[in-house]
Amino acid sequence: MRKWLRVLAPVAAxxxxxxxxxxxxxxxxxxxxTTAAGGATAAGTDTTAAGGGGGTATCEGIAIAFFGAQTGExxxxxxxxxxxxxxALDEHNEANPxxxxxxxxxxxxxxxxxxxxxxxxxxxxxxxxxxVGPAFTGESNAANPLFDAAGLPAITPSASNPGLSTQGWxxxxxxxxxxxxxxxxxxxxxxxxxxxxxxxxxxxxxxxxKGLSELVVAGLEEGGATVAVTDSIDPAAQDYSATVxxxxxxxxxxxxxxxYYEAAGRLTKQLRDAGVDATFISGDGSLDPLFxxxxxxxxxxxxxxxxxxxYSPEGxxxxxxxxxxxxxxxxxxxxxxxxxxxDATNFILAAIDAGNVDRASILExxxxxxxxxxxxxxxxxxxxxxxxxxxxxxxxxENGELVGVGQIGA
Amino acid sequence: xxxxxxSFADRSELLxxxxxxxxxxxxxxxxxxxxxxxxxTLVYGVLRLINFAHSEVFMVGTFGALFATKALGIEQGxxxxxxxxxxxxxVFCLLVAMAFSAGTALILERVAxxxxxxxxxxxxxxLISAIGASFAISEAFALWRGRNAEGFPxxxxxxxxxxxxxxxxxxxxxxxxxxxxLVMMVALDQFVQRTRLxxxxxxxxxxxxxxxxMGVNIDRxxxxxxxxxxxxxxxxxxxxxxxxxxxxxxxxxxxxxKAFTAAVLGGIGNLRGALLGxxxxxxxxxxxxxxxxxxxxxxxxxxxxxVVLMFRPTGLLGESLARARA
Numbered sequence: 001m002r003k004w005l006r007v008l009a010p011v012a013a014x015x016x017x018x019x020x021x022x023x024x025x026x027x028x029x030x031x032x033x034t035t036a037a038g039g040a041t042a043a044g045t046d047t048t049a050a051g052g053g054g055g056t057a058t059c060e061g062i063a064i065a066f067f068g069a070q071t072g073e074x075x076x077x078x079x080x081x082x083x084x085x086x087x088a089l090d091e092h093n094e095a096n097p098x099x100x101x102x103x104x105x106x107x108x109x110x111x112x113x114x115x116x117x118x119x120x121x122x123x124x125x126x127x128x129x130x131x132v133g134p135a136f137t138g139e140s141n142a143a144n145p146l147f148d149a150a151g152l153p154a155i156t157p158s159a160s161n162p163g164l165s166t167q168g169w170x171x172x173x174x175x176x177x178x179x180x181x182x183x184x185x186x187x188x189x190x191x192x193x194x195x196x197x198x199x200x201x202x203x204x205x206x207x208x209x210k211g212l213s214e215l216v217v218a219g220l221e222e223g224g225a226t227v228a229v230t231d232s233i234d235p236a237a238q239d240y241s242a243t244v245x246x247x248x249x250x251x252x253x254x255x256x257x258x259x260y261y262e263a264a265g266r267l268t269k270q271l272r273d274a275g276v277d278a279t280f281i282s283g284d285g286s287l288d289p290l291f292x293x294x295x296x297x298x299x300x301x302x303x304x305x306x307x308x309x310x311y312s313p314e315g316x317x318x319x320x321x322x323x324x325x326x327x328x329x330x331x332x333x334x335x336x337x338x339x340x341x342x343d344a345t346n347f348i349l350a351a352i353d354a355g356n357v358d359r360a361s362i363l364e365x366x367x368x369x370x371x372x373x374x375x376x377x378x379x380x381x382x383x384x385x386x387x388x389x390x391x392x393x394x395x396x397x398e399n400g401e402l403v404g405v406g407q408i409g410a
Numbered sequence: 411x412x413x414x415x416x417s418f419a420d421r422s423e424l425l426x427x428x429x430x431x432x433x434x435x436x437x438x439x440x441x442x443x444x445x446x447x448x449x450x451t452l453v454y455g456v457l458r459l460i461n462f463a464h465s466e467v468f469m470v471g472t473f474g475a476l477f478a479t480k481a482l483g484i485e486q487g488x489x490x491x492x493x494x495x496x497x498x499x500x501v502f503c504l505l506v507a508m509a510f511s512a513g514t515a516l517i518l519e520r521v522a523x524x525x526x527x528x529x530x531x532x533x534x535x536x537l538i539s540a541i542g543a544s545f546a547i548s549e550a551f552a553l554w555r556g557r558n559a560e561g562f563p564x565x566x567x568x569x570x571x572x573x574x575x576x577x578x579x580x581x582x583x584x585x586x587x588x589x590x591x592l593v594m595m596v597a598l599d600q601f602v603q604r605t606r607l608x609x610x611x612x613x614x615x616x617x618x619x620x621x622x623x624m625g626v627n628i629d630r631x632x633x634x635x636x637x638x639x640x641x642x643x644x645x646x647x648x649x650x651x652x653x654x655x656x657x658x659x660x661x662x663x664x665x666x667x668k669a670f671t672a673a674v675l676g677g678i679g680n681l682r683g684a685l686l687g688x689x690x691x692x693x694x695x696x697x698x699x700x701x702x703x704x705x706x707x708x709x710x711x712x713x714x715x716x717v718v719l720m721f722r723p724t725g726l727l728g729e730s731l732a733r734a735r736a
Contacts, residue, residue: 071557205705232705236664238654241435242699242707245428262559262656269655273568273581293561294656297487400487 055095057353063102063127064089064348066341067118067143067154068135072109073235074260076288078135081157081341083330085132088345090329092353101352104128108139112207115142123150130154130348130362132341137161137208140172147171153363155347157340160284160308161211165383171363173380175340176308177390179212182283185392185409186212186256186306187219193408194279194304196253200229202243202267204259212283213258228252235263243267244274252278260285265294272299279304287311287336287395289402297400304396304405309375311395311402313339316374343373418701425700430578432696438584438653440692441591445646446669447676447684448598449515449639455615455679456635459533462540463522465666466547467515467640471647472562472657473551474510478503479563490567499565500586500648508644515640518543519633552659559658562651587649594645595685598638602681611635615679668711675715677725686726 066085069078082105089103104125106118115134122128123146131147131154134140140159147154148169155173156164162180164172190196199220203213210232217227228250231243244267247255255271255278257264264286271280272295282291284307292300305311313319313326313334322342326334351365370379379387394405425432446468453461482499491499522543526536568583602608613621614631622628650665651657668691676687691711698710722728 071552073557075557231703234705234708236660238650238656238661238665239439240704241439242432242696243704245431245435246424246700248431249424249428265559266654266656273583290558293486294559296561296564296655 055097057096057099057355059099059101059352059357061102061127062129062352062357063104063125064130064132064345065104065106065122065125065128067106067115067122067131067133068108068139068158069110070105070107072111073262074110074136074285076261076290077158077285077336078107078110079332080335080338081132081135083332084157084326084334084338084341085345087326087329088342088349091325092346092349096353099352101349102127106133108134108136108143110136110139112138112142115139116146119143119146123147123152128152129352129357129359130366132157132344132348134159135337137164137211138206140164141207144169144172151359151363153348153359153366155344155366157344158284158337159208161208162215163211165385169384170367172384173344173366174384174386175344175375175378176337176386177392178308178385179208179215179283181390181409182306182308182392183212183215184219186281186283187216187223188409189304189306189394190216190220190254190256190279190281191223191225194254194281196225196279198226198228198250198252200231200247200250200252200255200278201227202229202231202233202247202255202257202259204235204257204263205232206235206259208285209258209260211258212285213256216256216258233259233263233267235259238266240267240270241274244270244276247271247278248274248276252276254279254281257282257286261288261291262294265291265296265300268295268303269299281306284308284336287402289335292397292400292402297397300397300400302396302398304394305402306392306394306408307336308390308392309337309340310393310404311336312404313374319374322374339373339375343371343375343378346373347371347378421701421703425697428700430576432700433693434575434578434580434584434588436693436696437689438587438692439695440672440689441588442646442650442665442688443669443672443691444685444688445591445594445642445649446665447673447688448595448642448681450670450673451676451678451681451684452611452635452639454673455681456611456618456632457523457527457536459523459536460540460670461518461523461636461639462537462666463518463544463547464515464639464643465662465669466544467511467518467662468643468647468650468665468669469548469551469657469659469662470514471507471511471640471644472651472661473555474644475503475507475648475651476560476562476657477510478506479565481506484563484565486561486563488563491565492567496566503565504645504648507648508641511644511647512637512640514547515636515643516633519636524629524632548659548662555659557659559656562655562657564655565652583652587653590645590649594642598642599681601638607631607634671711671715674725675718677728680725680727683725683727690726 066082069075086103089101093100106122108115108118133156134143135158137159148171153171155175157175160179162178201213201217203209220227229246233240233243264282268280281304287305287307313322323334351362356362356365381387392409394408395402396405449464522539568581610626610631613626672687672691673684676683694714695707695711699707
């Protein structure tokens with residue numbers, strides 16, 4: 001019985017594809033109809049996001065790769081995303097026996113120096129039709145030129161530096177609002193919700209941290225606050241007492257930090273130990289339970305961490321379901337950007353299921369079509385940024401746990 | 411440019427204003443550098459070898475201290491210890507950290523250096539062996555403990571302004587770190603200067619062949635220097651964790667570079683030079699970070715090192731371990 005099915009299934013599938021291809025050809029012939037068909041396809045893909053498509057897609061020997069940290073200092077964010085990519089692929093492959101999309105992973109360790117070599121490797125692997133990532137800004141700057149030259153489409157679920165969308169990379173897409181949106185929201189929060197008039201702004205000397213901090217400084221000065229201290233710390237160092245001393249001497253109301261969770265945690269702890277009780281606010285790079293581990297639960301209490309995403313997907317409609325599926329498949333709870341990575345992967349899979357199995361046609365599809373995922377509806381502008389007003393959310397630490405505060409700066 | 415001059419002046423003002431606070435911070439940082447620098451200098455004095463894996467000896471010590479707190483069932487956020495319970499916990503953690511570090515140092519000597527020495531390999535071969543051992547230990551811990559930092563529980567209340575030093579408010583942990591480091595340094599100095607075993611170390615440092623003819627067991631002396639360096643690194647590891655309260659597989663790297671710098675600054679091979687170099691480097695970093703901005707502190711420190719070496723190529727106290735006397 002099974003043997004018969006194995007023989008028959010591809011034949012049936014071929015017949016369906018032949019029919020589908022015929023339709024596509026007709027659409028291509030008529031420009032006005034393409035948009036309408038696109039809309040219909042997008043509506044159809046909603047089912048994919050919810051649980052696996054119609055099972056009729058066909059493809060062979062193609063792969064979607066995740067590009068980001070799996071090990072190293074900032075691995076937690078990368079793992080949040082790569083596990084979601086794997087989940088989306090597993091669901092897709094289970095529902096579509098004739099379209100097995102392989103999962104590949106490039107562990108950049110979040111290090112811009114390693115990114116070009118890995119990117120070249122990804123470009124040379126012809127089975128890879130699309131990239132989810134690169135996860136961070138620094139590695140995006142290093143890897144995206146190579147992806148762009150090879151026409152390999154990419155959707156990053158987390159790299160948030162605004163400059164990335166002004167490089168003229170046609171392959172670049174960003175599944176979240178950028179720091180241009182995050183920074184004003186943070187500045188507004190510091191000015192209004194925290195009621196601060198003197199602020200210290202610290203960064204970790206990374207592309208991401210410096211970029212975010214500079215934008216927050218601009219927003220604060222525009223809002224009439226005094227930025228009393230600016231300093232850059234070395235995230236590999238352990239002791240930030242010189243920075244703490246400056247902040248303590250300036251007697252600020254709020255401390256903003258642009259950087260990642262390990263340094264953010266240590267800085268918070270050393271600030272609190274020195275008796276600085278100013279509001280601590282940091283961006284998406286610090287929004288991780290490891291921030292609490294590094295700061296210690298007491299020092300972390302009340303810290304505000306912002307991001308262009310909810311920390312936990314439970315905040316989204318349909319996120320509850322996603323959370324339990326994610327935990328079941330990876331054995332870990334979902335974290336920041338898990339839902340965005342899942343949506344990004346499903347957008348690419350929607351392109352594949354619509355019959356686009358090479359880099360160029362997938363790029364065309366995700367650049368022009370609309371896709372509704374669990375976090376939002378995705379429609380990319382030409383620059384690769386999302387259409388529509390940007391959304392920024394804040395979380396805080398309560399009794400040693402990260403809890404959502406809600407949308408800020410809107 | 412005017413902006414830069416203005417901010418430089420502002421920073422000078424801040425430096426003057428916070429001078430004593432920065433001094434206390436610098437001494438605390440320098441105390442750790444000095445303890446680790448002793449390990450580099452001891453081994454160099456006896457073997458003329460830079461033990462580049464010493465940073466990993468320190469790293470293993472921090473994990474030793476962490477395991478000790480776990481063995482005692484102390485969790486993050488537990489109530490603080492006081493009185494005798496606190497002293498007991500600190501002593502236990504100190505002994506465990508020292509045992510881990512000293513054990514690592516002895517194993518290193520056995521596995522990475524002695525076989526080469528017995529075969530009469532060049533010092534360069536031993537140096538490569540040291541770098542390899544450093545990577546191996548660090549990556550082994552990365553695989554075992556993961557690459558994310560692990561939190562170290564708070565052992566005692568870090569009361570702000572336990573007392574004031576000029577106009578600096580000194581935290582309790584600063585007192586423990588600087589005080590603990592000084593006690594260990596004096597103990598080591600006295601051990602090397604006054605005991606029979608210490609005399610053996612000085613004899614081998616002066617002239618290994620002659621010492622051997624005089625009946626000094628060179629293998630045992632070498633083991634002893636690694637052991638002492640390991641004990642100092644273990645003590646440094648606990649003191650460091652009392653302040654930093656988190657550790658991971660590569661925590662030793664940057665500190666190792668700094669401690670090695672301190673040893674060279676003071677005169678490598680010279681115990682008191684390592685102390686002077688460690689405290690000096692800590693202070694220079696602390697002041698330099700305020701005057702030039704935190705991102706410049708390493709540059710300031712290394713410029714000073716280069717300048718010192720230009721005028722005193724053997725370091726500030728430039729004597730060998732053999733001739734260092736009270």
